[in-house]
Every structure is written in structure tokens, then in C-alpha cells.
Amino acid sequence: xxxxxxxxxxxxxxxxxxxxxxxxxxxxxxxxxxxxxxxxxxxxxxxxxxxxxxxxxxxxxxxxxxxxxxxxxxxxxxxxxxxxxxxxxxxxxxxxxxxxxxxxxxxxxxxxxxx
Amino acid sequence: xxxxxxxxxxxxxxxxxxxxxxxxxxxxxxxxxxxxxxxxxxxxxxxxxxxxxxxxxxxxxxxxxxxxxxxxxxxxxxxxxxxxxxxxxxxxxxxxxxxxxxxxxxxxxxxx
Numbered sequence: 378x379x380x381x382x383x384x385x386x387x388x389x390x391x392x393x394x395x396x397x398x399x400x401x402x403x404x405x406x407x408x409x410x411x412x413x414x415x416x417x418x419x420x421x422x423x424x425x426x427x428x429x430x431x432x433x434x435x436x437x438x439x440x441x442x443x444x445x446x447x448x449x450x451x452x453x454x455x456x457x458x459x460x461x462x463x464x465x466x467x468x469x470x471x472x473x474x475x476x477x478x479x480x481x482x483x484x485x486x487x488x489x490x491x492x
Numbered sequence: 493x494x495x496x497x498x499x500x501x502x503x504x505x506x507x508x509x510x511x512x513x514x515x516x517x518x519x520x521x522x523x524x525x526x527x528x529x530x531x532x533x534x535x536x537x538x539x540x541x542x543x544x545x546x547x548x549x550x551x552x553x554x555x556x557x558x559x560x561x562x563x564x565x566x567x568x569x570x571x572x573x574x575x576x577x578x579x580x581x582x583x584x585x586x587x588x589x590x591x592x593x594x595x596x597x598x599x600x601x602x603x604x
Contacts (some may be wrong), residue, residue: 381534408590420496420582421535428590466534470589478559480525480593482534 379404379471383483390457391491398452398486400467405445408470411480412441412452415464424465425452457490464488493518496596498583504602505573511597513568515583523565523586525550525593526558528579535582541566542589573603 380403390396400410409428413421425434425441427450433442440453450467464487468480499514517524525540527550537550541560555577557569566585570577583596 411592413595418598420597421584421593423592423594426592468535480535480537482527482536484532484534 379407379481381449381467381469381481381483383407383467383486384463385486386484387487387489388399389489389491392457394457394490395455396457396488397407398454398465398467398488400450400452400483402448402450402469402481404469405448406471407443407445410441410443410450410469411465412439412450413466413468415466415485417463421466454488457488459490459492462488462490495519496583496585496594497539498581498596498599500599501597502602504546504604505570506604507573507575509573511573512568513570513581513601515566515568515581515596517566517583517585518564519594520563521542521577521585521587521594522563523588524560525535525584526556526566527582527584528552529582529598530578530579538581539569542595570601573583573601577601577604 382401411426412424427443438455443450466485466486468482506524509572522543526538527535529535541547581599584593586593
């Protein structure tokens with residue numbers, strides 16, 4: 378069974394810092410990996426999706442990488458801003474019986490960017 | 493596009509009552525899913541559907557039923573509510589399993 382782990386559970390940084398959020402998964406037979414953002418009391422917003430054939434994706438100040446061999450993905454946030462404060466979740470789609478299956482989520486990292 | 497919509501936003505039930513959480517999407521997505529989110533446990537998949545008329549169980553299906561009569565709608569039914577079903581429920585849709593999932597705003601359910 379695929380397990381997805383995010384460490385740390387919470388992170389607090391001063392505004393302007395570059396930071397890295399970590400995500401690890403147990404099964405290298407991963408089809409893709411997605412990073413989501415969740416604001417308090419809200420739904421999830423997709424940030425980046427990395428296919429298994431890719432090593433990274435970029436969107437603005439965000440860069441996500443995927444290393445299947447080590448079972449790790451990282452989300453890099455450049456020049457953090459208070460508006461980046463949210464919970465960040467990673468989720469992997471596992472390949473099973475030749476088909477892509479549903480997402481398995483990590484528990485998330487709660488990020489606070491201090492002004 | 494409205495995206496993924498969910499109703500109600502908040503609901504209080506008594507143990508043993510039944511109810512239906514509504515989910516609709518207007519993006520013509522084939523895949524739809526229901527998750528529950530509990531503190532410290534992330535999101536767990538309840539049921540999912542790969543198209544109208546086709547549903548399957550996820551990680552935590554007990555106590556819930558689903559049906560998919562149209563592409564747009566994917567309701568989740570609680571048969572006999574229990575306090576353990578107190579949670580936030582999210583519906584999501586995607587074009588197919590390998591693409592980006594779009595989430596609704598969630599339904600907060602409290603079972604007394």
C-alpha cells in the first residue's frame with residue numbers, strides 16, 4: 378500500500394526566505410505526483426503536477442521536483458510571502474494492474490510566513 | 493465554469509440519521525471522487541467513479557453509498573450516521589486518473 382509522508386508537519390519562516398517542503402512515498406511505481414495548497418476552511422487547489430517521466434515542474438515562484446528512485450518529491454518556494462501561508466499537501470497516483478489509480482495524500486505541512 | 497460545487501456547506505446530524513451530500517461538476521470530467529479529511533490523517537478516499545454508471549470503493553467505504561447516474565453528479569449517501577463520520581468531506585473531479593484533480597469547497601459534517 379502506497380504511503381505518503383510529509384515532514385515537517387509545521388514550518389514557520391520569515392518573509393523573503395526561500396524554503397523547501399518535503400514529500401516521501403513508499404512505492405516507486407508512481408504515475409504522477411501533485412502538490413496542493415489548502416487555505417483554512419477551504420478546498421484544495423492544485424499547484425503543480427509532475428508526471429513520472431518528468432523530473433520537475435515550475436510555476437512562478439514554485440518549483441516541484443520528483444525523484445522516483447529515492448521516493449521523494451520537494452516543493453521549492455522562492456522569496457516567500459505572507460500570502461503563501463497555508464497547508465501544502467502532496468499526493469501520488471499509483472500504478473496498479475496497469476492502470477493509474479486514485480490519489481494517496483500526505484498529511485500536509487502547515488506553512489506560516491511571518492511579515 | 494462553476495467547477496466543482498458541493499452542498500450543503502455545513503450539516504449537523506443525530507446518530508442514526510441519513511443524508512445525502514451533493515456534488516456536481518460542469519467540466520465534463522469522467523473521474524469523480526469523494527474524500528474525507530480528518531485532523532492528522534490527511535485525505536482518505538471513500539468512493540470514486542470512472543464514468544456514469546461505474547463506481548468503486550476507496551480506502552474507507554464503510555457506511556457510505558454512491559451512485560453515478562450522470563456525468564455531472566456524484567452524490568454521497570450516509571446510510572446511518574455515526575459520530576465517527578464527523579469530518580470534512582471533499583468531492584473532486586478530473587478528466588482522467590492521471591490528470592489534475594479539482595476540488596469542491598467541502599462539506600463540514602457533525603454527527604452528535
